[in-house]
Structure formats: structure tokens, C-alpha cells
Amino acid sequence: MYRRTLLALAAATMIVPPAHAAQPQPGEVLAEEQVFRYRLLDQFPTLDPQLNEEAAGSHVIRQLFEGLMNQDAQGNLVPGVAESFEASEGNTVYTFTLREDAAWSNGDPVTAQDFVNGWRRAADPATASPYAWYVELTSMENAAEIVAGEADPETLGVEAVDDRTLRVTLTQPLPFFPAMTTYATLFPVHAPTIEAHGDDWTAPENMVSNGAYTLESLTLNETFTLVKNPEYWDAENVIIERVEGYVINDENQALTRYEAGEFDMLEPLPAGSFPRLQQERPEEAISVPRLCSYYYAFNFRDGDDVPEALRDPNVRKALSYAVDRDVIVDQILQGGQEPAYNFTHWATAGFEMPEIPYAELTQAERDAEAQRLWEEAGSPDLELRLIYNTSDNHRQIATVISQMWKQKLGVETELSNSEWAIYLDQRREGGFDLARSAWCGDYNEASTFLDLVTTTHGSNDGKFSNAEVDELMVASKTAEDPxxxxxxxxxxxxxxxAIVPIYHYSLAFLLDPSIKGFPRENVENNWYVKDFYRVADE
Incomplete structure (x- = not known):
């Protein structure tokens, strides 16, 4: 199992360094212009590693900053700032050795203390990080107490032994801890820059970063530009000189602009467009598994203005049974997605898909059971408010599902869409009966999904709470077989x-054939532009 593989890896004293950055193949001729352009659906709310909580920002932050570990094209751990690590004391102490040539974009050396500063900052309640729970999830000593405001951030179980040695102490064995360091929350920060500029430290004119690129410009809801960082330790092997991002909310407009040659990668695609694009652009249209699950979250908060009927599990079951997932994936999306009847993505390493009763039924049988459950619940006169972030794909799915609920159960649904940042606020504050949600694995292990439904998880926006779930997930951390x-x-x-699972993602996207090095086998979709290069047109 994946956990055991990581356990064996953690017990080793060193990770063997792979080839550096981009590696053109023999016979390939590089293009004169080495620029990578791509489209974003939404404006990322922040480029602060410790404040980020969503995928679009993660992709950009991964180019600007580098953590202890990176991933290769298959999702395997490879060195980042750390050139090696070792585990000791039963995998509760990890010691990372940092490379000598790691530097910040202003020339300062990257030190172990920079990681200590970043991790303490993430856990500190004063930072108000939406991912503070992630630090707690690492099982670092005192993390839970710090996040709860009961201990000083300086007591976190991480220390700079010297400039190149970082020691991490956990309260329990966690064999996949090194994999968790690939996520932005555990990236280092340049403390003098934050001290000098406060909340404005991520502005292009202020930011000091340690990744392969630096932030040259940023226009909200329009564009951003990154340029190659000459201070990056592997800069001589970084081929792409410039990265340009374009924020385009409309999927169809984005496709038109891709087809006009304005950018090199387009994701997500307009719903239902993949089969046509695969025929028209067979070298560009790609679909691969993506470690994300799409679902609707119920609002379980006490005292919120939520219909009382939603407190009844039979009502929630009837709503879920009534969703024809085959219509969603086969008729609307058509990009290789799989119907979901459980939360954890089927491609999660080492995960064995459990037997979920209604997954084995025909849709006609599910519909009949939905109506039986509805009648058993008293056939409530139900009106729901479903929120989603602005996207034609989300709108189509919400419209079709609301029609299913209306036709099969008589449920009226108000659909409410908002731009990304407002939607995130609504979801956090509980302004919904159901909320369009998706969870993408922060690391490739089932707990990255199932921890989300524990009572104290910071991204459990529906506030589902079950004591047995909490106990099972705590026990899983030390189980030989979880x-x-x-x-x-x-x-x-x-x-x-607890949720309405809808589908397990695939990553259906368009990529210009001249761009090489995209990691199609990395199910976490963690890509690093430093590994890309553009070949000349034949």
C-alpha cells in the first residue's frame, strides 16, 4: 500500500536526486520564444502560501515558492529545497538536510529557519490561515494546541538545528509526512519581507520568493506574469523564461481564445466539448485521472436558517438517490469523469473502493428508493438554496440536478452563483442549504479526503460532525492498515x-503540442513550469 511505500521511504536516510528541471529529448529543437501561457477560471484570492486554500492559487504559488519536497511526473517525491531526509524514533522525528545553493530571489540563502517561520505562521491564530488545520493534521508537536490558541507558536515541533538542518517532531508516526511538505502551507517565507510590507508583501514590487519564477505583474481578474528567477538553485536547467496567466470565467470564450492561439493550456473545458475536441485536436485534447471529488455539501450548522427537513437522513438520502450521475458525466461533462457514490477518489493510492449500496442499483431503482424514502420522511414541502461559483459547467450541473429533484421529489431549488471569493465566504459562513463543493487531495492518500468530514477540520464548511468518524480517523493515523x-x-x-457525491474528476484539458514536460501521470495535478519546455514548430 502507498502508506507502506512511504514508510519504507521514510526509513531510508536519503532520497536520490533525479535529473534537474526540464530535460529535452534527443532530436528536439527548442523554440526561440520560451513562454508558457494558460487560462484560469477564477482569480486566485492570494499568493501568500500560508493563506492560500484553493487550486488556482496553489498552481501559481508552486512556481513562485519551493518547499522541502517536490513531485515528479508520476507524483513521486523528489528533492526540493531539501536534498535528503531521514526518519528516526519510529517515524516520529524527521530530519531534512537543505541544499547549500538554495536562495531567495533577492540573493539571501534559504535556511531552515525560513521553514520554521512559515510553519509557525501557518499555525498561529493571528495569521488566520484557512489551512491552519493542515498544520494540525501533520501531527507536529503542539500544533493542535497552537491552532486552538492554547500554546505559543514557538512551541511548534519544528526547529532549525542549523541553517541547513530542519528537525520535525511528531506526536505519532506519520509515514506520509514528507509528502505533505509539497503543499503550499508548508512552504518557507522570507520574514524580513513580511515585516517590511505587511499584507502587501505579495505585491509584485515587494515579493521575495524562492521558486523557479518571480512575480513580475498582476492585474486582478485579468492577467499575471511570472519571469524566470536567476537566483533559483537550478536556474540553468529552467527553460521556460516567462509564464502568463489569463483569468477568463466563461468556458466558451476561453475555448475560442485558445483556438485563436492566445494560450497553451485550457482547463476546464466547456461541458460536453471533450469528445469533439478529441476528434478535432487529437494531439491536444487530454483526459487523465485527477484526484478530486465533486459533491454538494449539506449545511449541518445548528441555528442556521436551514430547512428542518434536511436534518432527516432519509431526506438527504432521497436527494442523493435522485441524482442521475450518468447524465452528469456522460451527457453534460463527457470528459472521462466517473460517477461518484462515495467521497474518496477511486484513483487514490492504496485505497480500496468500499461497497456502497446504492452504487450497485440501476437509476430506476435509485429513483424508486428515493421516492420511498421521501414518503417515509413525510413528503416534506421543501425549498432549497444551492450556491455555486460562477461557471457555466457548475450552472449546467446545478440546473439539471435541480430539475431531477423537482421532477422526482417535488423539491424547489433556488440557484445562486457568485464569483469565487464571494462564494468561498458564503460557504465558510454557512449561507446555503447545499453548496457546490470539490475537494482535491493535498497528498495522495485517502485521509486527505476523509479528514475533511471530521468535526474540527477547517474546510468542513458543511459542519458535518460524527464522533465515530472522528475516532476512526484519529485511529487511522497509527493503524498498520488504515x-x-x-x-x-x-x-x-x-x-x-453527509454529502451528495456527484462525480470523481478526470482532468480534461487542451495542451498545445509544442509544450513538453506536462506531468500527465501525476493524479494530484501538481505541475511545475520549471519542468516544461517549448519545442519549435516542425
Whole structure:
């Protein structure tokens, strides 16, 4: 299993460094212009590693900053700032050795203390990081107490032994801890820059970063530009000189602009367009598994203005049973997605898909059961408010599902869309009955999904709470084989119908054939432009 593979890796004293950055193949001729351009659906709210909580920002932050570990094209761990690590004391102490030539974009050396500063900052309640829970999830000593405001951030279980040695102490063995360091929350920060500029430290004129690129410009809701960082330790092997991002909310407009040659990568695609594009552009249209699950979150908050009927598991089950997922994936999306009846993505390493009862039924059988459950619940006169972020794909899915609920159960649904930042605020504050949601794995292990439904998880916006789920997930951290725990949690999610699973992602996208090095086998979709290069047109 993946956990055991990581355990074996953690027990080793060193990770063997791979080839550096981009590696053109023999016979390939590089293009004169080495620029990578891509489209974003939404404006990322922040480029602060410790304040980020979503995928669009993660992709940009990964180019600007570098953590202890990176991933290769298959998602395997490879050195980042750390050139090696070793685990000791039963995998509760990790010691990372930093490379001598790691530098910030202003020329300062990257030191172990820069990681200590970043990690303490993420856990500190004063920072108000939406991902503070992630630090707690690492099991670092005192992390939970610090996040709860009961301990000083300086007591976090991480220390700079010297400039090149970082020691991390955990409260329990966590064999996938090194994999967790690839996420932005655990990236280093340049403290003098934050001290000098405060909240404005991420502005292009102020930012000091340690990744392969630096931030040259940023126009909100329009564009941003990154340029190659000459101070990056592997700069001589970084081929792409410039990265340009374009924020375009409309999928169809984005496709038109891609087809006009304005950028090199387009994702997501307009719903239903993939089969046509695959025929018209077979070298460009790509679909690969993506470690994300799309679902609707119920609002379980006490005291919120939520219909009382939603407190009944049978009502929630009826709503989920009534969703024809085959219509969503086969008729609307058509990009290789899989119907979902559980939360954890089927491609998660080492995860065994549990037997979920309604997954085995025909849709006609599910519809009949939905109506039976609805009648058993008293056939409530239900009106729902479903929120989603602005996207034609989300709108189509919400419209079709609301029609299914209306036709099969008589439910009226108000659809409410908002731009990304407002939608995130609504979801956090509980301004919904159901909320369009998706979770993408922060690391490739089932707990990255199932921890989300624990009571204290910072991204549990629906506030589902089940004591048995909490206990099972705590116990899974030290279990030799956590799969039975994961199966039980998935069963509870079904019994309670804690969410409405809709589909497991694939990554369906367009990529210009001249761009090489994109990691199609990395199910976490963690890509590094430093590994890309553009070849000349034949």
C-alpha cells in the first residue's frame, strides 16, 4: 500500500536526486520564444502560501515558492529545497538536510529557519490561515494546541538545528509526512519581507520568493506574469523564461481564445466539448485521472436558517438517490469523469473502493428508493438554496440536478452563483442549504479526503460532525492498515448521507503540442513550469 511505500521511504536516510528541471529529448529543437501561457477560471484570492486554500492559487504559488519536497511526473517525491531526509524514533522525528545553493530571489540563502517561520505562521491564530488545520493534521508537536490558541507558536515541533538542518517532531508516526511538505502551507517565507510590507508583501514590487519564477505583474481578474528567477538553485536547467496567466470565467470564450492561439493550456473545458475536441485536436485534447471529488455539501450548522427537513437522513438520502450521475458525466461533462457514490477518489493510492449500496442499483431503482424514502420522511414541502461559483459547467450541473429533484421529489431549488471569493465566504459562513463543493487531495492518500468530514477540520464548511468518524480517523493515523477505518467512515457518510457525491474528476484539458514536460501521470495535478519546455514548430 502507498502508506507502506512511504514508510519504507521514510526509513531510508536519503532520497536520490533525479535529473534537474526540464530535460529535452534527443532530436528536439527548442523554440526561440520560451513562454508558457494558460487560462484560469477564477482569480486566485492570494499568493501568500500560508493563506492560500484553493487550486488556482496553489498552481501559481508552486512556481513562485519551493518547499522541502517536490513531485515528479508520476507524483513521486523528489528533492526540493531539501536534498535528503531521514526518519528516526519510529517515524516520529524527521530530519531534512537543505541544499547549500538554495536562495531567495533577492540573493539571501534559504535556511531552515525560513521553514520554521512559515510553519509557525501557518499555525498561529493571528495569521488566520484557512489551512491552519493542515498544520494540525501533520501531527507536529503542539500544533493542535497552537491552532486552538492554547500554546505559543514557538512551541511548534519544528526547529532549525542549523541553517541547513530542519528537525520535525511528531506526536505519532506519520509515514506520509514528507509528502505533505509539497503543499503550499508548508512552504518557507522570507520574514524580513513580511515585516517590511505587511499584507502587501505579495505585491509584485515587494515579493521575495524562492521558486523557479518571480512575480513580475498582476492585474486582478485579468492577467499575471511570472519571469524566470536567476537566483533559483537550478536556474540553468529552467527553460521556460516567462509564464502568463489569463483569468477568463466563461468556458466558451476561453475555448475560442485558445483556438485563436492566445494560450497553451485550457482547463476546464466547456461541458460536453471533450469528445469533439478529441476528434478535432487529437494531439491536444487530454483526459487523465485527477484526484478530486465533486459533491454538494449539506449545511449541518445548528441555528442556521436551514430547512428542518434536511436534518432527516432519509431526506438527504432521497436527494442523493435522485441524482442521475450518468447524465452528469456522460451527457453534460463527457470528459472521462466517473460517477461518484462515495467521497474518496477511486484513483487514490492504496485505497480500496468500499461497497456502497446504492452504487450497485440501476437509476430506476435509485429513483424508486428515493421516492420511498421521501414518503417515509413525510413528503416534506421543501425549498432549497444551492450556491455555486460562477461557471457555466457548475450552472449546467446545478440546473439539471435541480430539475431531477423537482421532477422526482417535488423539491424547489433556488440557484445562486457568485464569483469565487464571494462564494468561498458564503460557504465558510454557512449561507446555503447545499453548496457546490470539490475537494482535491493535498497528498495522495485517502485521509486527505476523509479528514475533511471530521468535526474540527477547517474546510468542513458543511459542519458535518460524527464522533465515530472522528475516532476512526484519529485511529487511522497509527493503524498498520488504515483501510478498514476508511471503509467504515465511507459507510457512515453513506448512512448519514453527509454529502451528495456527484462525480470523481478526470482532468480534461487542451495542451498545445509544442509544450513538453506536462506531468500527465501525476493524479494530484501538481505541475511545475520549471519542468516544461517549448519545442519549435516542425
Amino acid at each position: 483501510q478498514p477505518n476508511y471503509s467504515q467512515v465511507e459507510q457512515i457518510l453513506y448512512d448519514e448521507m
